[in-house]
Amino acid sequence: MTFFRFANAPIAAVALMLAALPGLSWAQQPTKTDTPEPSAVLSPAQADAAFQAIVAELDRSYVFPEKLPTIRAALHQAKAAGRYDVDTPSVFAERITEDMKAASADGHLYLYYAPAESAAAKTSRAEGPKPGDALDTFLRAQAARDHHGLSDARLLAGNLRYLRITGFEWIEDETGAVYDDAMRFLRDADAIIIDIRGNGGGSHAAVRYLTSHFMDSDQLLFTFLKPGEPPKQSHTLEHLPAGRMKGKPLYVLIDGGVASAGEDFAYQVSQFRLGELVGERTAGSANNNLLVPVDPGFMLSVSYGRPVHAVSGGNWQGTGIAPTVPAESSTALDVAQSLALKRLATRPDATPRQRAEYAWAQIGLEARRHxxxxxxxxxxxxxxxxxxxxxxxxxxxxxxxxxxxxxxxxxxxxxxxxxxxxxxxxxxxxxxxxxxxxxxxxxxxxxxxxxxx
Incomplete structure (x- = not known):
């Protein structure tokens, strides 16, 4: 998940979306509700101060110190060449991001311009966002507008049930109830399709909550490692209001836009063999990241830790997660539906009425595909x-x-x-x-x- 570093607590970090465990975050710049004013201008002095703050934060927090000389050299070389001599904040952020990523091959290194979010992070208390403070208000408003990342739920032909998750957002004591409603809808399905195509990340707390519905309780998922700190573990949850769906046929749609916490869920499905991954290989961004406010109005993402999976002993950094059923992203839903219907029809416990319904659905699907x-x-x-x-x-x-x-x-x-x-x-x-x-x-x-x- 993402962490914030606060201006009045330069060493403290608290979880974005109030999650209690460290986790995975956005490997791609999140879509923000905060739209900068078109008239915003970045002065040379502000650009220089922002540059120095970015380099200092990398030196302080970046999880791979062996990469720092290369990153630092690339940034200083670009600065000397005048690449950052621009007066538009968003352009400055784009160029810094491009150069950090090119030097590090780390999808969690990026800068974006979000004045309201940056101000909220700076003014929050050292111990993190509290109910009613600026950052808490910002995060809750964003999650409410996004329906906590759960953007679509549909009943498909053949009693296949579909859930679209655009981002793994998490607000303590709020998001869980949204997932509970979605899980109650899914649990009566003959097969489940969860669509995370384009999901750039979010909070491990949301991924853990979702994954727990398909597994036994108290199973180890990850051990999170951060230099200088003791390891922290994440296990599946014991109490789930909507109940578990172990063994329910599960199909997860993925593509190259799936990163970080999005990949966290795909990795759980892959490593624990919870279902099929349908689509294209994911982005390959596994590290944990810290979000740091940088004046004037920027947010800097810095990788500060890494997850170690209970099954593989590693993660997907740099490699991504391969689908078990390759398909073009645009056709992944149809491919998953077709495969689910074919497999359901061959189940020995399928009734004649169910088989007729699956055949009916398959005809319509094939006509749409071909x-x-x-x-x-x-x-x-x-x-x-x-x-x-x-x-x-x-x-x-x-x-x-x-x-x-x-x-x-x-x-x-x-x-x-x-x-x-x-x-x-x-x-x-x-x-x-x-x-x-x-x-x-x-x-x-x-x-x-x-x-x-």
Whole structure:
């Protein structure tokens, strides 16, 4: 997780989002609600002071002292060349970030301009944010606007349940309840899909809370190491209001935008074999980082520690985490759905009704992934009267009305042999046969037949 260093406590660090354990954080610059004024100008004196403060913080806190000479030399060389002689704070931050990352290959080294966040961090007390103080207010407001990082929950065909987590935010005594609601939704699924594509990080406390639902209690996850301090451990939690989901089929969507605490969750899934990782290799940023306010209005991220996993004895720094099911990021959800449906259909305890539902869902999914080729000429031949139903052709598509005066809905081909979806009703499909038209309701093995007139 991320830590702050406070102006009135140069050695103290307290956890972002009030988490109690050290953990993993943002390897990519987080999206901030704090938007700088367009008129903000960085003077040469301010730029020089910021530069000196950044170098001093690196010397004081960076976890890999052997890399410091290279980083320091790169920054001083760029400064001497005039690279930082700019008056726009965001440009200054971008250039410092680019040079630190190029010299260190560390995704947790970055600088960003966020005046409100920086001011809040500077004015908080030495022991950390307290209810009602500036930093606490800032973090709580951000988490509330983001719904604590849980941005989407959906019921997919076949009783697959989907959860999108854009960031692992954590506010003590608040975020857990948000996760509890999400876990209650997921626990009744036949299979679970958790989408962390593009998740750049956050708090290990949130990752631990989520991971605990898929594991036994009190299992060691990580030992966190920081020079000069005793090791600290993180275990799965004992009490979970929504209960555990051990053994539930789990599919986690990943890509190159997944970093830090996002990778923390993917790594737990990989090392403890909790499910499949579907998508692309992650970024490879494992170190713990400290967030330090730097005048005027900057926040500096510095790696200060590293996690050691209970299973691997290491972490994913520099290598990332490989998917178990490779897929392009843009298609990962469809690939995960298809794989989940196929596996569910082969389970020995699946009922005939469940298998029919999985097959129904698979047809629709495959049609979306690989749209069938049905020509306009073929569509025109299918238009006509079928009993009391009418199929019309307009705008290069077929439209169905099952009774006179009833609603007319667009028909979309699902297969090349005459099966169609009905727009706006996932429970209903239509199939053209040699005898006419059939309408099929999901879960009902008996179609309704309309003879062609």
């Amino acid at each position: 749209p069938p080729a049905v020509t306009v000429a073929r569509l025109k031949t299918l238009a006509g009267r079928y009993g009391q139903a009418t199929v019309t052709f307009k705008n290069d598509a077929l439209w169905l009305s099952t009774r006179p005066g009833g609603p007319t809905r667009r028909m979309t081909p699902l297969t090349e042999d005459g099966l169609f979806a009905i727009e706006g009703n996932e429970m209903l499909r239509a199939r053209f046969t040699s005898a006419g038209l059939e309408t099929l309701w999901r879960g009902d093995p008996n179609p309704r037949r309309f003879p062609k007139k």
